[in-house]
Amino acid sequence: MHNLLKEIESQPNLGCCRTILAYHGLSENLTAPNVVLRANVFRSILTECPPVVYQNDLILGNFAGLYSLPIDEREEKLANTFIDLLGTRDFFQHSDHFTADYEKLLRVGVPGLLEEIQASLEKYAGDQEKTNTLRAMEICLRAYKELLLIYSEKAISLCGIPGYNNDILRKMSADAQTVAFEKPTTFRQALQLVWAWHLSFCLEGKFAMALGRMDQYLYPFYLADKAAGRITDEEAVALFEAVFAKIHEWHHFLKYEDVANICIAGVDENGEDATNELSYFIIEAVKNLNIPGPNLSARISAKTPDSLLDAALVSIGTGLGYPALMNNEVNVEALIKKGYEVKDSRNFTMVGCVENFLTGQQPPWADGRYNAPVCLDYVFFNGYGTQNFRHGIKTGDCSEIQTMDEFIRRLEIQLRRLADEEMLLYQLRCDKINPINYQQPFLSILCQDCIGRGLDVNMGGAKYPATYGLGIMGIATMADSLAAIEQVVFIDKKATLTELRDALAADFVGYADLQQLLLDAPKYGNNREIVDKYAVWFVRKVAEIFDEKRTPQGGRVFCGIASNINNIYAGKEVGATPDGRKAGAPVSDAASPMYGKDCRGSTATFNSLMKPDYTDIAVGSVINQKYSPVMFSDPEKRRKLLALIRTYFEGGGQEVQINATSRETLIDAMNHPEKYPNLIVRVSGFSAYYVTLNRMVQEDILNRTQQR
Amino acid sequence: MKTAIISDIQHFCVSDGDGIRTTVFFKGCNLRCKWCHNVECISEMPQKLRYVIGAKEKIVDCGKTVTVEEVLQELLEDKRFYENSGGGVTFSGGEPLLQSEFLAVLMQRVKEHGIHCIVDTAGDVPFAAFARVIPYTDTFFFDIKAANSEDFLKYTCGNFENVLSNLRKLVAQNVDVVIRIPVIPNHNYSKEYMQKTCDLLREIGVKRVQLLPFNRLGSAKYEALGKLYLYKNFETMQKSDLTELLEICAQYFDAKIDG
Numbered sequence: 015m016h017n018l019l020k021e022i023e024s025q026p027n028l029g030c031c032r033t034i035l036a037y038h039g040l041s042e043n044l045t046a047p048n049v050v051l052r053a054n055v056f057r058s059i060l061t062e063c064p065p066v067v068y069q070n071d072l073i074l075g076n077f078a079g080l081y082s083l084p085i086d087e088r089e090e091k092l093a094n095t096f097i098d099l100l101g102t103r104d105f106f107q108h109s110d111h112f113t114a115d116y117e118k119l120l121r122v123g124v125p126g127l128l129e130e131i132q133a134s135l136e137k138y139a140g141d142q143e144k145t146n147t148l149r150a151m152e153i154c155l156r157a158y159k160e161l162l163l164i165y166s167e168k169a170i171s172l173c174g175i176p177g178y179n180n181d182i183l184r185k186m187s188a189d190a191q192t193v194a195f196e197k198p199t200t201f202r203q204a205l206q207l208v209w210a211w212h213l214s215f216c217l218e219g220k221f222a223m224a225l226g227r228m229d230q231y232l233y234p235f236y237l238a239d240k241a242a243g244r245i246t247d248e249e250a251v252a253l254f255e256a257v258f259a260k261i262h263e264w265h266h267f268l269k270y271e272d273v274a275n276i277c278i279a280g281v282d283e284n285g286e287d288a289t290n291e292l293s294y295f296i297i298e299a300v301k302n303l304n305i306p307g308p309n310l311s312a313r314i315s316a317k318t319p320d321s322l323l324d325a326a327l328v329s330i331g332t333g334l335g336y337p338a339l340m341n342n343e344v345n346v347e348a349l350i351k352k353g354y355e356v357k358d359s360r361n362f363t364m365v366g367c368v369e370n371f372l373t374g375q376q377p378p379w380a381d382g383r384y385n386a387p388v389c390l391d392y393v394f395f396n397g398y399g400t401q402n403f404r405h406g407i408k409t410g411d412c413s414e415i416q417t418m419d420e421f422i423r424r425l426e427i428q429l430r431r432l433a434d435e436e437m438l439l440y441q442l443r444c445d446k447i448n449p450i451n452y453q454q455p456f457l458s459i460l461c462q463d464c465i466g467r468g469l470d471v472n473m474g475g476a477k478y479p480a481t482y483g484l485g486i487m488g489i490a491t492m493a494d495s496l497a498a499i500e501q502v503v504f505i506d507k508k509a510t511l512t513e514l515r516d517a518l519a520a521d522f523v524g525y526a527d528l529q530q531l532l533l534d535a536p537k538y539g540n541n542r543e544i545v546d547k548y549a550v551w552f553v554r555k556v557a558e559i560f561d562e563k564r565t566p567q568g569g570r571v572f573c574g575i576a577s578n579i580n581n582i583y584a585g586k587e588v589g590a591t592p593d594g595r596k597a598g599a600p601v602s603d604a605a606s607p608m609y610g611k612d613c614r615g616s617t618a619t620f621n622s623l624m625k626p627d628y629t630d631i632a633v634g635s636v637i638n639q640k641y642s643p644v645m646f647s648d649p650e651k652r653r654k655l656l657a658l659i660r661t662y663f664e665g666g667g668q669e670v671q672i673n674a675t676s677r678e679t680l681i682d683a684m685n686h687p688e689k690y691p692n693l694i695v696r697v698s699g700f701s702a703y704y705v706t707l708n709r710m711v712q713e714d715i716l717n718r719t720q721q722r
Numbered sequence: 723m724k725t726a727i728i729s730d731i732q733h734f735c736v737s738d739g740d741g742i743r744t745t746v747f748f749k750g751c752n753l754r755c756k757w758c759h760n761v762e763c764i765s766e767m768p769q770k771l772r773y774v775i776g777a778k779e780k781i782v783d784c785g786k787t788v789t790v791e792e793v794l795q796e797l798l799e800d801k802r803f804y805e806n807s808g809g810g811v812t813f814s815g816g817e818p819l820l821q822s823e824f825l826a827v828l829m830q831r832v833k834e835h836g837i838h839c840i841v842d843t844a845g846d847v848p849f850a851a852f853a854r855v856i857p858y859t860d861t862f863f864f865d866i867k868a869a870n871s872e873d874f875l876k877y878t879c880g881n882f883e884n885v886l887s888n889l890r891k892l893v894a895q896n897v898d899v900v901i902r903i904p905v906i907p908n909h910n911y912s913k914e915y916m917q918k919t920c921d922l923l924r925e926i927g928v929k930r931v932q933l934l935p936f937n938r939l940g941s942a943k944y945e946a947l948g949k950l951y952l953y954k955n956f957e958t959m960q961k962s963d964l965t966e967l968l969e970i971c972a973q974y975f976d977a978k979i980d981g
Binding site for chain 1: 732733734735736741742744773775776778780782799800802803806807808809938939941942945946954958
C-alpha cells in the first residue's frame with residue numbers, strides 16, 4: 015500500500031468538530047445578513063481547523079485536522095442549535111455535486127478573483143443584496159487564501175522534525191505561499207491551488223464535488239515545467255497520487271467515499287482530440303493507488319487514440335474497474351440537444367457517479383428517481399400501486415384492453431402522471447427554502463458568471479439555470495414486461511390480460527406455468543427486435559415526457575438511465591411484473607439488461623444496447639459488464655475488448671463500466687451458483703457456463719485467473 | 723443439404739482466431755478423440771445434458787436443426803464487431819466438414835457480405851469436402867493430433883494418412899492453413915514428440931502452428947451426458963507449461979500458444 019494511504023489510515027479520529035468551528039464564525043457578527051453569516055462560518059471552519067501535514071505528502075492540505083480536536087459535548091450541542099437552524103441546502107435543492115471552473119482559478123489565480131469581486135462591488139455599489147453576496151464571496155476567498163498561508167507556515171515549522179523531508183516541506187511551503195498572492199506558474203502550484211479549493215469544499219461539508227478535467231486545465235503548467243526542465247513524468251504521477259490519496263480520507267474518517275469525479279480525455283472546444291500526457295498519468299496514479307474514492311471517468315471519442323483506451327483497460331483489469339468509459343459524442347450531442355452552446359457542451363464533466371455537468375456554468379446537480387415500472391401496476395390495477403400504495407390514474411379495467419397499442423396508450427398516461435408527481439416532489443423541496451437565505455458564496459466564486467452578475471449560483475448567477483435529473487428505473491423490466499405481454503397474450507394467446515393480472519396479483523402463486531411462459535419470453539439484451547423495440551420506445555417516451563418540464567429556475571430536466579443501487583429500493587415498490595419478476599424483487603439495474611437474462615454473448619448485449627437513442631438521455635446512463643481477467647492481461651484479447659467498445663460507441667452506446675471478474679466472484683459462484691447463471695468460461699473452441707462445471711474444474715479456472 | 727445440425731452458435735468468441743468472432747459448433751464428429759472437450763458435439767443426434775447445480779438439475783437441450791438463412795442472419799448480427807476487430811466467423815464442432823454441402827452454401831452467403839471465415843477441422847474427411855468450401859475459406863484451422871498413424875489410432879478412431887493427404891493437398895493449393903496441436907498429457911506433451919511432429923510438418927511445408935494447452939473443462943459435459951471422461955484427473959495446463967514446446971515450434975514456424 016502507498017505510504018501516504020498508510021499514514022492517512024493511522025490518523026486518530028476524535029469526531030468531527032465542524033459544527034463547533036462553524037459556531038465560532040457565526041458568533042463573530044451576530045447581526046450580519048444571512049449570506050455574510052454563511053461566509054463567516056466558512057471562514058472559521060477553514061482558518062480554525064488545525065493544519066496537519068503528512069510526512070509522505072507532496073501537496074499541502076487535508077482534513078485530518080477536522081477530526082483531531084477533542085469535542086466538548088455541551089459546546090457542540092449549543093453550536094448545533096444555531097448551525098442546524100442556519101441550515102444548508104440538501105441534495106435535492108442544488109447543494110453539492112458540482113464541477114468548479116478550475117481552468118479559471120488557474121488562469122487568474124487568487125489575486126485575479128479578488129480583483130474581479132472588487133470590480134463587481136464597485137459596479138453594484140447601490141445594490142444592497144448584491145453587495146452582501148459579493149462581500150460574502152470576498153470573505154470566503156480570503157479565507158481560502160488564509161488556508162494556503164496557514165499550511166505554508168505549518169510546513170516550514172515542521173522542518174527538522176524527524177520523519178519529514180525538509181526539501182519537500184520548503185518546496186510545498188513556498189508554493190502555497192506563492193499562489194496565495196500570485197497566479198500559479200508551475201504544475202505543483204497549479205495542483206496546490208486546485209487541491210486546496212477541493213479541500214475547502216470538503217471542510218465546508220460538501221460531498222461529490224468533482225475535480226473535473228484535470229488533464230486539460232493542468233496541461234499548460236505541465237508543458238511549461240517540461241520545457242523548463244522542472245518536472246519529470248514520474249514526479250507528475252507522484253503528485254497526482256498525493257492528491258488522489260487524500261480523497262481516501264473520506265473512507266478513513268467518514269467510512270464512505272467522496273465520489274470525486276475526475277474526467278479525462280474527450281475533445282477540446284473545437285471538437286479535436288484532447289488526450290494528452292496527463293490523461294495517461296492520471297490513469298497511472300489512480301491505478302497505482304487502487305482506492306475507490308477518485309471516481310475516474312474517461313471521455314472516449316472516435317478521435318481518442320487506441321493507446322488511451324488500452325491504458326484504461328489495463329487499469330480496469332487490475333480489478334479497480336476505473337475508469338468508467340463515456341461516449342464523448344453521444345453525451346456532447348445530448349447536451350447540445352438540450353440547448354447548451356456547442357463549446358460548453360464539449361467541455362462537459364461528470365459529477366457524482368455519471369451525471370453530465372456544464373463545467374462551472376450551472377448550479378449544483380440534483381436528481382430524483384422515476385420508478386417507471388410501477389406504471390405497469392397502475393395499468394393492470396386501474397391506477398392502484400399494489401406495493402407502493404400510491405395512486406396513478408384510473409385508466410379502466412384491464413379486461414377492456416384488446417390490443418398492445420391500447421396497453422401502451424394507457425401505460426403512457428400513467429407514465430405522464432408519474433412524471434408530474436415526481437416533478438411536484440422536486441418543486442415542493444425547492445419551494446421550501448428562500449434562496450436568499452441559502453446562498454453558497456464560496457461555490458459561486460468559480461461558477462460563471464456569479465461574480466460578474468453579483469448573484470448567488472442559485473439566484474441567477476450561473477450562466478445556465480439549475481437542471482434536474484431523473485434516474486429512470488427499470489428499462490429492461492419495462493421492455494421485458496411489454497415483450498412478454500405481446501408474446502404470451504397477443505401473439506401466442508396463451509393467457510388473457512385478465513388471467514395475467516390475476517397471476518400478478520397472486521405474485522404467481524398458483525400460476526407457475528404462466529410465470530414460466532413469461533420468463534421464457536424474449537428478454538432485452540439478446541438482440542431480439544420484439545423486445546428491443548420496447549426499450550427504444552421507452553427511452554424516447556421518457557425523454558419526450560420530461561423534455562416538456564422545466565425546473566423552478568427555468569432549467570431543463572434531464573433523464574438518466576442510471577440507478578446506482580436504487581433499483582433494489584425501486585423494486586420493493588413494484589408488484590409482480592409480466593416479465594415473470596416477483597413482487598418486491600429488484601427491477602433491472604441502470605441501463606443494463608435484467609441481471610442474468612442476456613445470454614447470447616457481449617456482442618448481442620451491445621447490439622441491443624445500441625438501439626435506443628441515447629442522445630435523448632442527457633444525464634448519462636450506466637451499463638455494467640464483466641469479463642474474465644485474461645481479457646485484460648493478454649494484449650491480444652485486450653485489443654478485442656477495445657474493438658468491442660469502439661463498435662458499441664460507434665453504434666451509439668453511451669457508457670460502459672467494465673469490471674474484471676475477480677477470484678472472489680468465481681469463488682462465490684462456486685458456492686452460490688444461482689447468483690451467477692451467466693458467468694461464462696471461454697477457451698479456444700470451447701465455452702461453458704461456469705456454474706455448470708464441477709468443483710474440480712472450477713478450481714482449474716480459478717488457478718488460471720491469478721491476479722497480478 | 724438445406725439444413726444442418728449444430729449444438730450452438732456462440733457470439734464474442736475471443737480464442738477461435740483473430741478479432742471478435744462468432745463460432746458455429748456443428749454436431750457430429752468421426753474422430754472421437756479421447757480428450758475431446760466438446761463431447762456434446764460428437765453425436766449428430768440431439769441430446770439432453772443434465773447438469774446438477776447445487777440441489778437443482780438443469781437440463782440443456784443440445785442439437786438443433788438450422789437452415790442456411792437462420793444461421794446467416796445470426797452471423798450477420800455482429801458484422802460491425804467483426805469489421806472493427808479484424809474478426810469474423812469460425813465454423814467448428816464437432817467436424818464441420820461432415821456437413822460440407824450445407825457449409826459450402828452457408829459460407830458462400832457469408833462471403834457475399836465480405837466476412838472473414840475460418841474452418842476448424844480435424845481433417846479426416848474426403849478431400850471433396852474441402853474442395854467444396856475452399857473457395858469461401860480464408861483460413862483452415864487444421865488439427866494435427868499425432869505424429870504418426872499408430873499414435874493417432876491410440877487416441878482417435880481416424881485415418882491419419884487421409885488427414886496428411888488432405889493437408890498436403892491444401893498446402894499444395896496455397897490455401898492458408900494454421901496447424902493446431904492440442905497438447906495432451908502422456909501423449910504428445912514432450913519435447914521429443916513435439917520435435918517429431920515438427921519434423922513431419924516441416925516436410926509437408928506448413929507455415930503457421932498453434933499449440934492448444936490441454937484442458938479438462940469439458941468434464942462437466944461428460945457427466946451431464948452420463949459418460950465417462952478418461953482425462954478427468956489430469957490437470958488443466960497453463961500457457962506457461964508449454965513454453966519449451968513453443969520454443970521448438972518457433973524454430974521452424976510462425977508459432978504461438980492459443981486457448
